[in-house]
Each structure stands twice: as structure tokens, then as C-alpha cells.
Amino acid sequence: MTLVHKAAKQLHDAPLRAPGPVAVPALPHPASRPRAKEQPAVVILNMYYSGLGIARDLAGRGLLVVGLSAKREAYGNFTRCCEVRTAPDSGAQPEQLRAYLLEARNELEGAVVFPTRDLDVLFLDRYRLDLEPYYRLALPPTEVLERVLDKYALAQVAQGAGVPVPRSCVVNSEKDLARVADEVGFPCVGKPVSSVHWRQGGGWEKVGGRKAFLAQDAEELRAEFQRVSAAHPSLLIQEWIPGSTRQIVVMGGYLDENAEPLGYFTARKVVQSPDDFGTGCIVQTEEIPEIVPLTRRLWRALGYQGMSEVEYKQDPRTGEFKLIEINTRHWDQHTLGAACGVNLSWIAYQHVSGSKTEPVRPQIRRAKWIAEDALFFYALRGIYHRRVRLGALRRELIGPRVYGIFAWQDPMPLLRYALSTMLPTLSRRALSKLLRRRKEP
Template sequence: MRHEISAVVLDLSATGIGIVRSLKEKGIKVYAFDIKGKYEIGKTRHATCGICPNPVSEKEKLLHFLTNFGKSFNNKPVLYAGSDDFVHFISKHRSILFRYYRFLLPVHSLVESVLDKTLTYELAIKHNIPCPKTLAIHDETQLEQIINEVTFPCILKPVQSADFRKRIDHNLYKKAIMIEQASELRKEYLIYRPFGELMLQELVPGDEECIYSVKTLFDEQMNLTGMWMNQKIHQFPPVFGSSAMVISKRDEEVIQKAVSFLSELKFKGLAITEFKRDQRDGELKFIEINARIGLTQRLSTAVGVNLAYLYYLLLTDQNPSPVTSQKEGVKWVYLVRDFISFVQNRRNGKMTIANWLKGLSGKKVEALFAWNDPLPFIRSFISHLRNLWWRR
């Protein structure tokens, strides 16, 4: 395989670090950029790293930055986005960025639909995919009109998570809020509404282990080039959060639903499709789609389906053979996040230290730690513990 074409990764979180290392191991030259705070934590020796303008608040500056950087290459590099903000930016400015970079995304209207949760669920309903009942709340008047229709407990969450997260103080931000009764809904709505549009969603019963994530790569003609999946074990924060520990586990029903849905949507490029199994009746309920590589890219490599590398081969016209079988039972753990989740679960009487230590047993990979590149792990660990201390 040829590796002379460079790669550019926009993200220096654990997601971006996973992409960088997957490519560096193949001998590919990698450049990685992120906003200042994330750069300072995530800069890695496996890439030439730098600070770039914010994709949300400095769009024109970022476009200028990427355009100028792209002009420095004789052969267009492969462009990766490690966050939804960068995905949206690349998609919106694709006509210009295509001149200087190689990337593959579905049509822009589809990218916008999966970033807006209400539009995402409209897509699911249109394609007869079971999903939690969802209601958008535009203002207090509408809230009062629908409040008697709401079944409690339910979930209050932002319509556009990335945009919401940028506006709100990080100490106040929650991915989703459990609501037990109408008075609590009115109170929480008033607190969070100033930061973005909100929606109500039916609570699908089941713990973290009921959540499955399918990672895919479709080429331009919608041929499946790469696919693997995992089951969640722990989340950060607990109940509603991103992955803290997962295990590679294949479930044919989940795969069939994800691949079929993406095929109908013509969702070319990279995708993460998430489902949760409803403990009431065992039915799989659709949760979300992300148009990018996920947080667990290091596990992708460990199970034998290196989506970051397959994407590189695809975009450099090397026609990779499809890879859709995986190693089973390999764990991925984001240790500092898993530890913080354990602390919170222990306080609530939901986990003991023996349970947590047992969960760390077996074959596994860590989200950030590497002997030949330890600083991203160390800086992230310190940052997470510092934030935990300030929240006490």
C-alpha cells in the first residue's frame, strides 16, 4: 500500500488521538489541529500539532487557515474530523475544501439532519425505524400545551448538542436530564432554555449494557467498506453520557438495522449508529447517528477493523478490500472517565470497588495511554481530575 499522501486530523481529543496513532502506525505523515485548550491537552508526538480557529465561533478564520494550509501540499491530504463541530464545518464549506483536501461525506442536508436531534428522529420515523417518542419545545407556551401529554420519567435534552455545549458553562452542561415530574420539567426548562432549543424524549428503560454502537464506512457507491460494533459497559457521566468503557461484541440484529438504515439514507463515508434495547419488550430503539469516526477508534484497530486506515486507503484510490469481521470480547476503557463514573456510582450505591476492578480485567486497550506517547494521557487525567475537584 502507498502511504506518501499526508493526513490532516481536526481534533485532539481522545477521538483525534486515536485517528493519529492509527495512521502513524502505518507510516503516514499526520498533521493534527484543534482549538487552544484542546491542543494544549491533546498534542501528541505522533503528529505535527498546532492550534486552529474555532469551527463554531471563527468559521471564516478557520476556512482561511485550512485553505492556506491545504495549498502547501503538492498532493491533496486526507481530511478527518474528530468532532461534530468539525464535521459540520467541513460539510458546509465542502465546495472550497474539496480543492485542497480529500474527504467523503453524505449530502449536506443529511449531515445537518443528524446534527439536529429532532430532524434525526424524523428521519427514523420516515424510514420506519423504532425510536423513542420525541417532542421539540419551542417556548414556554408550547411546553404548557404538551405537558399533560408527557409520560414521566422522561429526558430533557438539547436539540443540537454541540452548539448547546459551546454556549453553556461546562459546570452546568449535561448531555441529558432525567425529569421525574411536571414541576421539575418547568424548573429545568427555564434553566437550560437560554442556551439553545430543547426537546423531550421518552425514557427507554435499560442500563448502559443495553446500548450498542455500529461503526461503518461506505464508499461513494454505498458499498460497505468497513464495519464493526461494540456494546457499552460504562458511561461518563453515568446514565447519560459518552463511552467510558465498551466491549467489542457483534449482534446481527443491530448490524442489520444500522446497515439497512444507512443504506436507505445513502449515508456514504463514516458513521456511528447507536441503538438501545428496550428492556420492556426487547425491541431495538434508534438513538443517533454521527457522521465521523468515534471516540473508540483505538478499539477499532485492536479488533482488526481500522476504519481510519480504510478511510485513508479509500480516499487515496487504493480500493481496500471490505473488512467487516471483528475480534470479540476486547474492552476499550477511557480510564480517568471510567474512574470518575465509578466514584459517582459508588456514592449512589450502584457499584463497589470490587465490581469496578473486575470490569477492568481481560484484554483491553486504553483510550489515550501509550508508552511511546504518554503525555496526552497524563494531561487529560490531570484536566479531568481538576474539573472534578472544582465541581465538588
């Protein structure tokens, strides 16, 4: 059984969980252009940053766009750029979501389905044979997913293609940890072999809500392994690449059946939270020509087709850009492409629906994608602990901006999210700090 199918089975068997100026063109209302009957509909799985971005990318093109959301708090639920419907979650309730989509096949037959999380990708791949007769699934072939979702297998493919990677090994027991000093060295990074290993069956809570951890020595590595192995016994250990967030760069694009990009752009992380292994809070478009040939070589070696974001970190000791990971679906900052004249959602829709699609060359114009909710809490924590200077952070926000949640033409997602989630969270944290201070002697 392959990694992809093992992970999908584990998801199925897991217990159910309770469910500034904008740099892109103005967003038309989705109903502002009549829908052409021959145009397939669009189904978006989940309405967070990526899903909301897809809806905005496709707004006003005469398409029926349906966002499926299992979470009441998802800010994309309140967008005017698509029709949002409540549906089962692909990770917690895969069988129910399969049944939901099959029941909707008469209305949505031929629709292009966009995943926005790794859990969505695994769900669509698991039920590919059931769903493909009725839907167009926007995801890479199974054999590509098997090589990409397994981070160690991906590193081996990259090495074979001449793409630099951090020194790596996989450990499955405490006994295996003895190999790390020789094969990888310290400090080192520990992460799941596949990201979903820490996202299922309560794993996220067991690992402390982290994507990865940094171990300075063998003792710290052993302690961390004992904790995270409760979520999954296999652990990928990689060389730690020193340096700041700004050394993390990405190339994102959409590829045809010949592994040739129909559109792509490059960008650099500016701020992420947490600092070492976090999600980008500020990401800016930038010409990074060094990673273009590396990425195209890797895509060809994988036989890649579909949406892809490839992340690297530049090693200050050698100047090499070393591969970190690949996302096999839309990612949070994909809407930066529109600022470069590369609307990846529209390119993907055209290709998957069978329309003739000509390659689009990026016109890199400096624009910044901002996760306003994550950045808000990052700034509050940093200022409180005196790790962030407000003036320096404000300078990072200068220039054309694209927001993860807010858009002038579609303001309700941020307004509703601020009232229902951000303000209550801030109040709870402030009250908690106040109560702790009162208890102090």
C-alpha cells in the same frame, strides 16, 4: 436556511472563547516507514480521544499526519504518532481556521481532513466549497447531514425505514409543553434538537454541562425548559427508555457512496459518566446481530456515505432496540475496530483518497475501550458517595484493553495530561472539600 447552515452561522456569530494489555498491534513510529510522495497527507481536527485514536490508527503507514489543536491541555498534543500544530478552533474561530487551511494548501494540498467533533463537521460543511478544491473532506454529503444532525428529522427517517425510535416531539415554547403528556408521556428526556445548540455561545454553561435531562413530571419539565431555553428555544422531548447503561449498544462503520459498509463492528456500553446521559468510560466489543440489519436499513434510507456511529438502547419492555442518535464522524471508541480487524481510519483514508477499498468483515474479539481519566474521576466520586463498589469495577476491567489516552508505545499523552491536568484537578477538588468541611459547624 437549513439546520446545518443555521447552526454554522450561529457558530460564526457566537463570541470567541478562550481557546493493561493493549488489544491492538504495536504502534510504529510515524517516521519508521518512508513517506510515498503519491500518498495524500492527513489533517486531524482536534486531538482528544478521537483525534489521538486516528493518529495511532495511521501511524507507520508512510503518511504525513498533522493534528491541528486549539487547546493546550489536549492530551493528543503530546503524541509521537503525528505532527501536532497549533491552529484556530473550528467552533470559536471558524473564519480563522478557514484562512489557516487555505494558507496551508500548498503544503497539504490533497490531504484527507478528518473531523472529530460535531463543531468540526459543521465547520467543514459550511466551508465545503472553499476547501474542497484543495482538500479531501471526510464527511457525509450536506443533504445527509441535514437529516442526521436534526435529531427529530432523523427519527422521522428512521420510522419510515422501520427502525424503532422513542416517541418524540419538538417544543419551542412553554405553551408547547402541554403536548408532551399526550405525545410522549412521563418520565421523558429533554435534549437539543441538534447537539451543537447547547455547545455554542456559552450554551454549555447555561444548561449545566449536560447532554440531556430527565423530567419525571410536567412541573419538572417546565423548570428544566426555563433553564435550557436560555441556550436555545427548541427542545426535543423523547420517551424515557428505562434500564442500565449495558442496554446501550452501538454499530460503527464507514460507508461507501452506495451506503454499503466497507467495515463495521458492534459494541456495548458498560460504564458511562454521568450514568443516565454520559460519555462511555468502558465500552466493549460484542456480537450484537440484532442491530446489524436495522443499521444497514437506516443507512440506506439516509443515503449515507462516510464515517458513522449509530447508537441504540434496548427497551426492556418490548425487547426493541430503539435509535438514540448517529455520530457523523469518528467517535471516542472507534479504535475498538482495530481489535476486530477493522481499522476504520485506514479504510476511510483509502476510500476518500481514491484507493480501491474492499469491504472488511469484522472478527469480533472481546476488547474494552477505557477512558482512563473519566473513569478515574467516576470511580472517586462513586466510591466517595458509596454508589460504586471497587471490586465490581475492577471486574469490568478484566480482559484485553484499549485506552483512550494511554498506549505503551506512546505513553507521553497520559503522562503529560496526568501532570498538567488530572493531578491539579484532583488537588483542587480535595482542597475544596477540606475547606468546606472546616466551615461546617
